[in-house]
Amino acid sequence: MHIEVENLTETGRPFAHIYGAGALDLADDCARLTGETRISGRASRQREGVTLQGEITTTVEINCDRCLTPISVPVEAAFDVNYVAAEADAATEEATELQPEDLSVSVYEGDAIDLDELAREQVLLALPVRLLCREECKGLCPNCGAERNTQPCACEDREVDPRWAALATLKDRE
Numbered sequence: 001m002h003i004e005v006e007n008l009t010e011t012g013r014p015f016a017h018i019y020g021a022g023a024l025d026l027a028d029d030c031a032r033l034t035g036e037t038r039i040s041g042r043a044s045r046q047r048e049g050v051t052l053q054g055e056i057t058t059t060v061e062i063n064c065d066r067c068l069t070p071i072s073v074p075v076e077a078a079f080d081v082n083y084v085a086a087e088a089d090a091a092t093e094e095a096t097e098l099q100p101e102d103l104s105v106s107v108y109e110g111d112a113i114d115l116d117e118l119a120r121e122q123v124l125l126a127l128p129v130r131l132l133c134r135e136e137c138k139g140l141c142p143n144c145g146a147e148r149n150t151q152p153c154a155c156e157d158r159e160v161d162p163r164w165a166a167l168a169t170l171k172d173r174e
Contacts, residue, residue, distance in 0.1 A: 002112035003043050005050055005085075012044030015054070017115060024120055026060075031127060034072060035059035039119045041079070049105075050083040050113060056122050065130055066139030067147050077126035081118065083108045 001017045019037040026032060041054015055078045061070050086109045108114070138148035146153040 001115040003050075003052070003115055004112050005045065005108070006111055008043055008045035008050060010044060010046060012042040012051075014040070014042050015052075015115070016040035017119075019116075019119065024116060024123070026120060026124060028124065031060050031062040031124070033058055033123070034061045037119060037123070039115065039122075043113075048084060050108070051080070052083070052113070052118065053078075053080045055079070056119055056126075058123060060123065060127060062127065062131055064133040064137060066132060066137045067149055068140065069133045069147075069149075071131060071133050073127070073131065075123055075126045077122055079118070079122050080104075081106055083113055085109075 001015075003015060007013065017039050019033075019039075021033060021035060024033055024037055035058055037056065037058035039054060039056045041052055043050065043052050045051075055076065057074075057076045060073050060075055062073055063069065064071055082105045084105055084107055086107050133149075140147055141153040141155050143155040144153055146155075
């Protein structure tokens with residue numbers, strides 16, 4: 001879906017769209033959308049910029065960081081994104097210092113803003129950095145790869161401090 005910049009005013013125009021379960025590709029091997037994705041908000045135009053404010057809700061399936069079991073995670077995120085035209089950005093592009101407020105500005109090309117790209121970006125930004133299937137997840141065995149939550153593994157759980165590893169090799173020689 002695209003938002004036509006030419007039709008926007010300072011008071012803004014509401015927008016809403018529902019994507020089906022497979023309509024948006026997150027381009028991430030570890031995460032995929034499992035439910036419908038709803039995005040809604042208001043688009044307004046100020047001078048040479050455009051502001052999109054709204055919220056997005058969906059459900060994402062992502063793997064546990066320890067055992068790789070798929071987990072369903074609900075995502076609800078609010079966004080407030082500012083856009084400038086690529087031509088306006090190129091015209092002001094000089095050797096200037098980047099200011100903190102410049103980090104929240106995106107660039108659009110042509111006469112429309114791609115809402116699909118905004119939805120994909122906001123879902124990925126709303127995902128937690130670290131996710132566990134449960135707090136006491138034991139993860140995978142680093143030696144044999146068995147999932148320790150469902151099956152015991154026979155690997156020896158002997159960790160050697162790397163600082164003492166050289167001494168251990170001396171002991172093995174004698």
